[in-house]
Amino acid sequence: MKVLIPGIAGLLARKVAQRLLAEGHQVIGIDPRGWPGAPEQIELHPVDIRKRAAEEVFRRHRPEAVIHMATISALVVDAEERYRINLGSTRAVFEHCASYGVRQLVFVGRHTYYGAGPDAPLYHTEVEPPQELGTYPELADLVAADLYAANALWRLPELQTAVLRICYTLGPAGHGTLASFLKARFVPMVMGFDPLFHVMHEDDAADAIVKALSARARGVFNVAGPQPLPLSVIAHEAGRRVLPLPETLLARLVGRAGLPRLSHGALAHIKYSIVVDASLFRRETGFAHRFDELTTARSFADAFPPGGRSSPIPAPG
Amino acid sequence: MPDEIPARVDRLELPFDARGVDEFGVSKWHLTAAFRALAFLYRSYFQVRCAGLEHIPPRGRAMLVGNHCGGIALDAAMVIASCFLELEPPRLAQGMAEKFINRIPFLSVWAARCGQLTGLPEHAQRLLESDRLLLVFPEGARGTAKLWKDRLSLVDFGTGFLRLALRTRSPIVPFGFLGGGDAVPTVTNLYKLGKLIGVPYLPVTPWVLPLPRPVPLSIQYGEPLRFEGTGTEDDETMQRYVDQVKGRIADLMQRGRP
Numbered sequence: 001m002k003v004l005i006p007g008i009a010g011l012l013a014r015k016v017a018q019r020l021l022a023e024g025h026q027v028i029g030i031d032p033r034g035w036p037g038a039p040e041q042i043e044l045h046p047v048d049i050r051k052r053a054a055e056e057v058f059r060r061h062r063p064e065a066v067i068h069m070a071t072i073s074a075l076v077v078d079a080e081e082r083y084r085i086n087l088g089s090t091r092a093v094f095e096h097c098a099s100y101g102v103r104q105l106v107f108v109g110r111h112t113y114y115g116a117g118p119d120a121p122l123y124h125t126e127v128e129p130p131q132e133l134g135t136y137p138e139l140a141d142l143v144a145a146d147l148y149a150a151n152a153l154w155r156l157p158e159l160q161t162a163v164l165r166i167c168y169t170l171g172p173a174g175h176g177t178l179a180s181f182l183k184a185r186f187v188p189m190v191m192g193f194d195p196l197f198h199v200m201h202e203d204d205a206a207d208a209i210v211k212a213l214s215a216r217a218r219g220v221f222n223v224a225g226p227q228p229l230p231l232s233v234i235a236h237e238a239g240r241r242v243l244p245l246p247e248t249l250l251a252r253l254v255g256r257a258g259l260p261r262l263s264h265g266a267l268a269h270i271k272y273s274i275v276v277d278a279s280l281f282r283r284e285t286g287f288a289h290r291f292d293e294l295t296t297a298r299s300f301a302d303a304f305p306p307g308g309r310s311s312p313i314p315a316p317g
Numbered sequence: 318m319p320d321e322i323p324a325r326v327d328r329l330e331l332p333f334d335a336r337g338v339d340e341f342g343v344s345k346w347h348l349t350a351a352f353r354a355l356a357f358l359y360r361s362y363f364q365v366r367c368a369g370l371e372h373i374p375p376r377g378r379a380m381l382v383g384n385h386c387g388g389i390a391l392d393a394a395m396v397i398a399s400c401f402l403e404l405e406p407p408r409l410a411q412g413m414a415e416k417f418i419n420r421i422p423f424l425s426v427w428a429a430r431c432g433q434l435t436g437l438p439e440h441a442q443r444l445l446e447s448d449r450l451l452l453v454f455p456e457g458a459r460g461t462a463k464l465w466k467d468r469l470s471l472v473d474f475g476t477g478f479l480r481l482a483l484r485t486r487s488p489i490v491p492f493g494f495l496g497g498g499d500a501v502p503t504v505t506n507l508y509k510l511g512k513l514i515g516v517p518y519l520p521v522t523p524w525v526l527p528l529p530r531p532v533p534l535s536i537q538y539g540e541p542l543r544f545e546g547t548g549t550e551d552d553e554t555m556q557r558y559v560d561q562v563k564g565r566i567a568d569l570m571q572r573g574r575p
Contacts, residue, residue, distance in 0.1 A: 118435075121443075122341065192422020193426060226334075228340070229334075230342060230430075293334065
């Protein structure tokens with residue numbers, strides 16, 4: 001199958017591309033960041049998915065399937081630009097899929113879609129609406145992209161669409177929001193709170209994305225691996241020390257004194273749990289995780305020892 | 318028996334992982350610490366008398382349904398302790414905690430790690446579908462707010478618990494709890510002050526603070542009740558079923574009186 005991956009330079013997307021190659025698929029990538037050392041079988045186009053040149057890639061290659069991984073959650077990009085990237089790129093991908101006869105699309109979204117709050121249920125199912133946007137407006141662009149992708153299920157019925165809401169990933173590549181949060185020696189926590197974090201190994205996450213493609217999944221799916229764990233346990237297994245601080249003090253200190261940068265809204269995510277029920281995805285695709293929660297955290301610790309900065313895979317440029 | 322509590326925690330038939338945490342965040346470490354304290358309260362401080370434990374299924378889903386008695390949730394704590402200390406194998410009764418608890422530092426963590434999730438229908442259903450032992454007080458917060466003079470009465474029951482029992486095909490094990498009103502005899506409740514500090518109300522006792530005094534408590538469990546239906550029946554049918562449960566609990570309270 002000819003598979004196009006917008007956002008291929010991301011660490012998780014690279015793993016997906018390598019798996020697809022190993023399974024004998026033809027892989028084409030779009031990403032302005034480039035991928036130094038990429039396998040030569042992968043045809044890379046260093047262009048922005050929202051630009052005309054990206055449409056030319058669709059027109060010329062006529063991919064049968066697309067895995068959309070060109071969204072970002074890093075708060076280092078300002079809100080306006082993030083909104084343009086996340087919603088603009090998602091819209092462009094769906095429009096090109098509709099115009100150039102793509103048969104299957106996998107949208108890779110995030111489980112933080114559901115939001116974190118004191119009155120939210122512990123396990124979220126796919127039918128639930130997003131919550132807590134009022135307290136965490138920085139999530140709005142990703143939620144909008146998710147909802148836009150999901151409405152393709154009725155808007156573009158001929159396009160086999162799977163919207164994946166993947167939990168936090170962790171592993172030796174150090175990919176993702178949680179990995180960034182855990183890279184410092186001290187992990188800040190809101191004193192008196194210890195939410196459950198749903199974490200899966202980055203290799204399992206890549207497997208799940210490929211599985212969504214091979215099983216021709218259609219619908220909205222939560223994706224998770226092993227059971228969730230308290231943040232303090234994950235930090236401990238990752239070789240970090242937790243630093244519990246009163247919420248008001250923590251809100252003033254994040255981004256300073258060696259603590260990771262967090263928006264005020266993100267504090268809710270280290271105070272209350274976001275856990276997903278991923279049974280539907282397992283049933284529909286037969287996906288089963290290979291790494292348990294403790295192995296996952298320890299694999300991150302081995303690659304990123306406290307105080308160290310080693311990483312076997314270079315960060316995207 | 319210094320090792321009794323950890324040994325009983327080890328015998329809980331829950332799917333703990335290698336770190337002793339289950340899929341709901343229940344932690345063996347927290348359970349051990351909490352049950353050490355509860356065991357003292359249950360056996361020595363309140364000298365709880367418990368009857369009818371054989372009606373609680375040794376495994377599989379079930380709903381313990383009973384009355385509130387006393388200004389604080391002593392009843393829940395002692396029912397949970399009885400299931401852990403008296404049953405063989407021990408079982409963890411999981412209650413539905415008031416929503417304000419999840420907002421309070423430390424209390425939020427301890428409630429969750431001991432299996433007491435926020436009182437949401439989604440939690441109750443998921444626990445039953447996971448074959449857990451669910452603890453329900455259909456009187457809700459109005460039940461714990463009963464004054465001393467009303468300690469032997471029952472306020473209105475909601476019907477949600479019964480619809481859930483039908484939907485999940487769970488047996489209802491009724492129980493009557495007595496003595497809580499004498500341990501924490503509420504003379505009045507301060508609602509405005511409670512709201513200011515983030516709780517529904519503050520109970521006031523003759524010694525002002527709601528600190529329980531060591532009076533004997535009793536729990537009477539009754540035979541499981543099973544109802545036919547799907548949980549989509551009309552309110553009238555539900556109310557009839559609820560009245561049966563309420564009547565059974567009133568009988569058990571009567572039976573437990575000295």
